[in-house]
Amino acid sequence: xxxxxxxxxxxxxxxxxxxxxxxxxxxxxxxxxxxxxxxxxxxxxxxxxxxxxxxxxxxxxxxxxxxxxxxxxxxxxxxxxxxxxxxxxxxxxxxxxxxxxxxxxxxxxxxxxxxxxxxxxxxxxxxxxxxxxxxxxxxxxxxxxxxxxxxxxxxxxxxxxxxxxxxxxxxxxxxxxxxxxxxxxxxxxxxxxxxxxxxxxxxxxxxxxxxxxxxxxxxxxxxxxxxxxxxxxxxxxxxxxxxxxxxxxxxxxxxxxxxxxxxxxxxxxxxxxxxxxxxxxxxxxxxxxxxxxxxxxxxxxxxxxxxxxxxxxxxxxxxxxxxxxxxxxxxxxxxxxxxxxxxxxxxxxxxxxxxxxxxxxxxxxxxxxxxxxxxxxxxxxxxxxxxxxxxxxxxxxxxxxxxxxxxxxxxxxxxxxxxxxxxxxxxxxxxxxxxxxxxxxxxxxxxxxxxxxxxxxxxxxx
Amino acid sequence: xxxxxxxxxxxxxxxxxxxxxxxxxxxxxxxxxxxxxxxxxxxxxxxxxxxxxxxxxxxxxxxxxxxxxxxxxxxxxxxxxxxxxxxxxxxxxxxxxxxxxxxxxxxxxxxxxxxxxxxxxxxxxxxxxxxxxxxxxxxxxxxxxxxxxxxxxxxxxxxxxxxxxxxxxxxxxxxxxxxxxxxxxxxxxxxxxxxxxxxxxxxxxxxxxxxxxxxxxxxxxxxxxxxxxxxxxxxxxxxxxxxxxxxxx
Numbered sequence: 198x199x200x201x202x203x204x205x206x207x208x209x210x211x212x213x214x215x216x217x218x219x220x221x222x223x224x225x226x227x228x229x230x231x232x233x234x235x236x237x238x239x240x241x242x243x244x245x246x247x248x249x250x251x252x253x254x255x256x257x258x259x260x261x262x263x264x265x266x267x268x269x270x271x272x273x274x275x276x277x278x279x280x281x282x283x284x285x286x287x288x289x290x291x292x293x294x295x296x297x298x299x300x301x302x303x304x305x306x307x308x309x310x311x312x313x314x315x316x317x318x319x320x321x322x323x324x325x326x327x328x329x330x331x332x333x334x335x336x337x338x339x340x341x342x343x344x345x346x347x348x349x350x351x352x353x354x355x356x357x358x359x360x361x362x363x364x365x366x367x368x369x370x371x372x373x374x375x376x377x378x379x380x381x382x383x384x385x386x387x388x389x390x391x392x393x394x395x396x397x398x399x400x401x402x403x404x405x406x407x408x409x410x411x412x413x414x415x416x417x418x419x420x421x422x423x424x425x426x427x428x429x430x431x432x433x434x435x436x437x438x439x440x441x442x443x444x445x446x447x448x449x450x451x452x453x454x455x456x457x458x459x460x461x462x463x464x465x466x467x468x469x470x471x472x473x474x475x476x477x478x479x480x481x482x483x484x485x486x487x488x489x490x491x492x493x494x495x496x497x498x499x500x501x502x503x504x505x506x507x508x509x510x511x512x513x514x515x516x517x518x519x520x521x522x523x524x525x526x527x528x529x530x531x532x533x534x535x536x537x538x539x540x541x542x543x544x545x546x547x548x549x550x551x552x553x554x555x556x557x558x559x560x561x562x563x564x565x566x567x568x569x570x571x572x573x574x575x576x577x578x579x580x581x582x583x584x585x586x587x588x589x590x591x592x593x594x595x596x597x598x599x600x601x602x603x604x605x606x607x608x609x610x611x612x613x614x615x616x617x618x619x620x621x622x623x624x625x626x627x628x629x630x631x632x633x634x635x636x637x638x639x640x641x642x643x644x645x646x647x648x649x650x651x652x653x654x655x656x657x658x659x
Numbered sequence: 660x661x662x663x664x665x666x667x668x669x670x671x672x673x674x675x676x677x678x679x680x681x682x683x684x685x686x687x688x689x690x691x692x693x694x695x696x697x698x699x700x701x702x703x704x705x706x707x708x709x710x711x712x713x714x715x716x717x718x719x720x721x722x723x724x725x726x727x728x729x730x731x732x733x734x735x736x737x738x739x740x741x742x743x744x745x746x747x748x749x750x751x752x753x754x755x756x757x758x759x760x761x762x763x764x765x766x767x768x769x770x771x772x773x774x775x776x777x778x779x780x781x782x783x784x785x786x787x788x789x790x791x792x793x794x795x796x797x798x799x800x801x802x803x804x805x806x807x808x809x810x811x812x813x814x815x816x817x818x819x820x821x822x823x824x825x826x827x828x829x830x831x832x833x834x835x836x837x838x839x840x841x842x843x844x845x846x847x848x849x850x851x852x853x854x855x856x857x858x859x860x861x862x863x864x865x866x867x868x869x870x871x872x873x874x875x876x877x878x879x880x881x882x883x884x885x886x887x888x889x890x891x892x893x894x895x896x897x898x899x900x901x902x903x904x905x906x907x908x
Contacts, residue, residue, distance in 0.1 A: 257733050264689045264729050266866040297866045361868045
């Protein structure tokens with residue numbers, strides 16, 4: 198019985214235990230499930246809130262990045278936009294703005310990568326297509342630039358972008374026409390007033406009756422392309438100069454100058470140049486000089502719009518005596534010059550050119566031999582109908598020997614300032630005004646002089 | 660007398676940094692749609708991109724115009740059409756890159772993306788204080804009511820009248836209205852109309868387009884400078900010098 202009781206009781210005890218156990222497990226499971234749902238909700242909430250945060254960061258990145266680009270603070274813009282891209286790596290607006298920042302800063306290869314990415318995601322993006330055209334312009338790939346600009350013109354509804362693209366296409370057409378030009382001819386005719394035709398010293402021993410004069414000036418400048426391949430370009434040029442003085446006819450200049458110029462593209466940014474010039478001059482109807490010049494150089498197109506040129510020049514000079522220049526032949530000999538020039542384009546059609554060269558002059562007399570330093574800077578700008586330049590040059594020369602009759606070697610510094618302005622008045626015709634001021638300052642007074650040349654010209658270009 | 664002079668001197672000394680702060684740049688105009696103006700010391704200047712904004716400037720928009728401003732603390736403020744906003748106070752710490760700013764919305768609507776700033780906007784009936792928030796605040800002059808709709812974060816709002824103590828915390832997705840001499844309404848969900856107004860206020864801007872500088876028909880070149888100069892550089896004639904030789908027996 199007991200057993201029976203036990204056996205009767207045992208199952209009832211086990212069932213209660215089982216029930217309790219099941220209840221506990223059930224409760225724990227419930228807690229676990231609840232916890233699971235709470236964590237999922239929290240996770241979703243967290244993700245949602247960080248998505249909201251991302252939206253804010255992206256908006257600030259875009260607005261600030263755009264502002265920095267427009268303020269030409271490109272490096273800061275790149276940094277700000279990259280912060281946004283860390284949160285949204287495939288945001289098209291951020292990718293495009295980053296591409297624009299790289300493009301404006303002259304980092305065209307990086308710009309190309311990001312703008313192309315935008316166009317992969319959104320091929321109809323007009324702004325990206327326009328920016329791609331600009332990048333190709335920066336990379337000097339005009340055909341690709343033109344292709345993209347034309348695509349914008351065909352598909353884009355934005356009139357403002359279309360307007361910009363139209364102007365670029367016109368520009369490309371003009372430059373293509375110019376580069377396809379194989380020949381050029383220009384004529385310049387005008388009058389000049391020269392305050393010191395004969396370079397009379399400021400304090401002469403015997404004052405000449407006349408040193409200033411008016412003259413007419415004519416220049417013919419012609420050239421044509423002899424050869425053009427992918428790597429080589431050979432051009433031939435000719436220049437004629439004639440001046441006719443009103444009174445000082447002994448100083449009329451008649452000059453012929455012919456040249457050959459060869460350019461060889463070594464790679465995209467390096468170019469080798471060599472030129473040869475022969476110049477034949479008569480002064481007052483008498484043979485004055487024959488000068489042969491050979492000048493090799495190498496040109497580097499560095500990052501952005503800076504071009505550096507290293508050059509060497511050798512002049513073989515032969516001077517001839519005449520009634521006016523009785524000891525001219527003593528100056529025959531040669532000039533060796535080596536220098537560097539930098540051209541920095543500030544605009545599409547304007548910039549600064551700076552040059553420095555060191556030159557030695559060998560003649561038939563040691564007192565005419567010299568060592569010189571020449572430095573010049575020129576600023577020029579071309580607008581639609583106007584163009585102008587400003588130039589300053591300084592040449593310092595130290596002569597090697599003492600000239601008979603003097604007690605010391607000659608040292609002289611020549612300052613030269615010039616400016617010119619040209620205005621187009623009709624197709625191929627323009628008017629030009631120029632001013633040149635020269636001041637020669639020497640340790641021997643007889644070599645001091647000043648000179649001022651003012652001119653007005655008509656220029657015809659064909 | 661001496662005390663008075665000293666007091667003036669102290670006042671003058673103290674006012675120097677305040678004056679310096681007042682003339683400091685608070686932010687810049689980053690985009691303008693339509694006609695917007697900045698009024699400064701009785702002058703009204705048409706707002707343009709990159710126009711510098713100062714403390715106490717009064718920014719005004721015409722009908723259908725909008726202006727987007729970026730402040731030094733990275734706050735982006737977009738003023739909707741027919742609106743007027745006064746930069747009441749802008750104190751910026753460059754070391755902390757943080758600002759304390761108070762703006763007064765006199766009329767119209769303003770969308771704010773609050774950067775690193777203690778940021779307050781008041782209207783004739785309400786005040787709102789926010790930090791790191793995106794919200795829209797508008798004031799209707801005729802009904803004398805302010806609306807505040809929050810799209811991200813939280814905004815504390817209340818009546819501008821300090822005697823009405825009740826304030827409310829407006830959370831994301833909520834809107835409150837504050838009438839003149841009334842405590843704020845109970846926050847209610849933002850409806851589609853308000854969402855549309857927010858979208859209309861946003862000004863999406865891109866960097867300026869680049870236009871080419873016109874290639875001249877006259878190509879300037881360095882040789883041009885040489886062409887007008889005589890191509891021969893004759894030295895002063897040394898043979899014109901007079902030598903006098905005296906021979907003594």
